[in-house]
Amino acid sequence: MHYYFEKYYFDDDTFTLYQNDKPIDLKSNEAKLLALFIKNKDKILSKDRILDEVWGEQVVSEQVVFQNISHLRRVFGNGAITTFSKKGYVWQLSFEPKELKNEEKAPVQLMNKWYTSSYYLYSVITLLLVIIFVLFFGLSSNGSLSNKQLKGQVYVIPFSFSEALDELQVDRIDTLLTRNKLFQSDDHGIDTDVVFRYSDKVREQTQLNNTAILLSGYVSQLDEQMVVEYKLLGAEREWHGYILAKNEALMTNALDKTIGNVQSSGYLNEPNSALLAAKLQLLLERQPDDLSVIYHLIKQEITHQNFDVARALIEKLLIESKLQKNSPYTALALYLKGGIFHQQHAYQHAERYYKQALVLLAETPYSKVAHNIELALAWLAYAQHNTSQLQHHISNASEHARQSGDVLSEVKAQTTGSILSHKLGDLVNRYQYLNTAKSLLIAHEIEQAHFAVIHYHLALFSPSKVEAESYFLKLLGLNKLAKYQWIYESSIEDLLSWYIEQNRWEEAIGLFKTQPESSFNLNQKARVLRAQQDFRGAIQAAKQAFDSARLSYEHNNALHSALLLYQMKPYMNELKVIEYQNYIKIHASKFWIEKHRIELSEVGYFDDLAVN
Numbered sequence: 227m228h229y230y231f232e233k234y235y236f237d238d239d240t241f242t243l244y245q246n247d248k249p250i251d252l253k254s255n256e257a258k259l260l261a262l263f264i265k266n267k268d269k270i271l272s273k274d275r276i277l278d279e280v281w282g283e284q285v286v287s288e289q290v291v292f293q294n295i296s297h298l299r300r301v302f303g304n305g306a307i308t309t310f311s312k313k314g315y316v317w318q319l320s321f322e323p324k325e326l327k328n329e330e331k332a333p334v335q336l337m338n339k340w341y342t343s344s345y346y347l348y349s350v351i352t353l354l355l356v357i358i359f360v361l362f363f364g365l366s367s368n369g370s371l372s373n374k375q376l377k378g379q380v381y382v383i384p385f386s387f388s389e390a391l392d393e394l395q396v397d398r399i400d401t402l403l404t405r406n407k408l409f410q411s412d413d414h415g416i417d418t419d420v421v422f423r424y425s426d427k428v429r430e431q432t433q434l435n436n437t438a439i440l441l442s443g444y445v446s447q448l449d450e451q452m453v454v455e456y457k458l459l460g461a462e463r464e465w466h467g468y469i470l471a472k473n474e475a476l477m478t479n480a481l482d483k484t485i486g487n488v489q490s491s492g493y494l495n496e497p498n499s500a501l502l503a504a505k506l507q508l509l510l511e512r513q514p515d516d517l518s519v520i521y522h523l524i525k526q527e528i529t530h531q532n533f534d535v536a537r538a539l540i541e542k543l544l545i546e547s548k549l550q551k552n553s554p555y556t557a558l559a560l561y562l563k564g565g566i567f568h569q570q571h572a573y574q575h576a577e578r579y580y581k582q583a584l585v586l587l588a589e590t591p592y593s594k595v596a597h598n599i600e601l602a603l604a605w606l607a608y609a610q611h612n613t614s615q616l617q618h619h620i621s622n623a624s625e626h627a628r629q630s631g632d633v634l635s636e637v638k639a640q641t642t643g644s645i646l647s648h649k650l651g652d653l654v655n656r657y658q659y660l661n662t663a664k665s666l667l668i669a670h671e672i673e674q675a676h677f678a679v680i681h682y683h684l685a686l687f688s689p690s691k692v693e694a695e696s697y698f699l700k701l702l703g704l705n706k707l708a709k710y711q712w713i714y715e716s717s718i719e720d721l722l723s724w725y726i727e728q729n730r731w732e733e734a735i736g737l738f739k740t741q742p743e744s745s746f747n748l749n750q751k752a753r754v755l756r757a758q759q760d761f762r763g764a765i766q767a768a769k770q771a772f773d774s775a776r777l778s779y780e781h782n783n784a785l786h787s788a789l790l791l792y793q794m795k796p797y798m799n800e801l802k803v804i805e806y807q808n809y810i811k812i813h814a815s816k817f818w819i820e821k822h823r824i825e826l827s828e829v830g831y832f833d834d835l836a837v838n
Contacts (some may be wrong), residue, residue: 229264229321234302236264236321243301250301255280256294263298263307263317272314288782290417292400293384300400306665311392380407380439380485381432385454388446388591395474399445399452399752402478407441418442422457426463426707427673436461436495441485446591446749454475455592458485460494467518468554468592487513498779502526515546517555524562531817533566539564554592557583561599568606577606597626597635601642608646616646620659633670637663649689654686675705682713691724702740715746722750726757745775745783752790762789762798772806781813789822793829807834 227238236243241257243250258280260273274292281290287354295307295315308316382404421428421442436438443456454477458465465488471477490493493505506523513519520543527536540563547555550683564579580603587596595718600623607615620643627635644659664680666672678701685697698717706714718737725734734754742745750769755764772787774780788806795803810831819826826832 228324231321231322232323236260238264253294253297255290256297259294260298263315264321267317267320270314270316272309274350275314290384292387292396293382293404295397296400296404305403309393309397311394322560356731362752379437380441380489382407383416383418383440383442385442386444388444390447392447396445399474399478402474402524403445403454403481405478406482406489418444419631422458423632426493426709429461430460434459436462437499439489439494441484444591448590453591454478454481455554456481458488458494458789462495462497463493464493465518465522467521470550470552470554484513484516484518487516487519488827500779500781503530514552517543517547517550517552521555521558521562524559528562528566531815533570536562543564544807553586553590555597557586557592557599559585561602562593564599565602568602568609569607573606573610577603580606593626593630593633594632595621597630597632597639600626601639604642604646608649611650612650613647613650617643617655620646633672634676637666637672637676639681640666641683644683648683660684660687673705675707675710677701678704678707678710678713681705682717685717685720695721695724701736706742709743718747722753726754731758743776745771745780745787748774749783749786749790752787756790761794762793764796765794768794780816785810785814785818789825792831793825795829807831 229238233246238261241254241261242253243257243260252433259276262276262279273288276291280294284385299306302319305339306319308318310316323766328620366562383405385400387399391399416428416431421440428434428440431442438461440459441456442459444455446455448470449492452474454469456469457465467484469477469480469484487509491505491509493502493509496502496505503523503526504711506519506526509516509519510523520539524536524539524543527533527539540559543555543559543562547553547559560579560583564576564583567573567579568576580599581597584596587599600619604616604619604623607613607619620639623639623642627633627639640659642662644656644663644775647653647655647659660683662679664677667676667680681697681701681704685694685701688694688697698721700723702714702717718741721737722734725731725737731754735751738747738751748767752764752768752771755761755767768787768790772784772791775784775787788809791798791806792803792810810826
């Protein structure tokens, strides 16, 4: 059956929409939704019916309905679909059905095929011309790609909306949020919760490249203000922020401005972490009152132990957030301020700022922020050896995670309770917390990769190295997630120390055959070869790791390579030794130097510095 309306016709047999006899690119579910609307003109279709008839048993959020309706409105105009609050949607365009006679079907199908093939041939030719144009004109005099190409595209994952918002509001906001952006197919079952909680999974399933950015978020209303908590996901890192505004237009305009600036800065897809602070500084110059920029720059400065700069920025964030009446960022500023005092062992000051932040977050939907503050207070209680307060804050953190339906955050709270109980010698609670975390993962059918944290803690708690070895090997056999990289690396380091102690060389070397080649693993291989006194092989592996780490901007791994090589200086050329010494001198932070002071002293690093 064909349905005709002005310059459009829809082929119900193939779920294909044509405009001026040329096919329009509709995703499968969009075509199904269009067919449902055409066949039910002037009837109100509820969200439940649409979900049932278009998505069937597939588990998706209601946001996909808004997203697909928005796309159809883009094709046919906003008047094509009318929203009836709390009832559903009505199709307004009169598509006239026409059943083709048998003798008409073959020629029409033949013409459709001809148009389709011609269309795709034209598309391929156009694409080739575009590629040639970009390659020819997009390169600057130094051979770098043009800024336009670097910007890529922003793809929207359906936003989640508070139940307090009516459907007319949702339609308006969704239209504003998705303007000038592309739709990401819902075929992967990715919604807002998945974007916020499973970044690795999203990157893998969407095959996110180094120019594209994914956008999603939660929209709600708080004290007569519109609120959007959003997340931008790039190939290398993410950007998380909050915008509060008096109305929908101001909120979405502010979001678009931030997205545009973050996107053009290249921050999300920058492989060199050493450049991030500079990119954030440039962003701050461009948007001095953008709270999300100030916040991310503070975190960057704290990471590099630049506490004086971080404090000044925190004061700026406090002033600006209060002026803009943005309570999430005021709370985050107090949380970060408390965190600096915490790291400097000024526990009373840290506790005061943490608790001020929690007071601000009371009766707000920002449970994730409150969850993190409660965990910080649990670590503070551990530092003060206060077991009852530790348990109180772990309980609160778990409750915040449950309120937001975030299983992994609840697991994090329980595993934090486990390791802190272990550090305090509380053997009963360390297993009780860990078993609760394991039960949560099982009950919610969370993928096996997340069990790495359970196996790691069981290895740490094991009474013997033999038992610990079995847990380490089990977690190293799981699929790898970026968030647990520290667990994999720590496990390999502990395993190798055990194998070297036992002279189990074959197993030590065999460990690298099951792991991807990386600068970290090359460093560990060099450790083994050095322990075997194969200095030639160890130097070769460490040099390879040093070069690989620098090319990948992995300065921490490069520092470990330089230290390893420095430890083997009797077997190397003196000029090469000075190169590694200088690398440590230039790139090592005070924290790194203090952490490795004993090793550096043993090889005469500080004496050599005084001489050179």
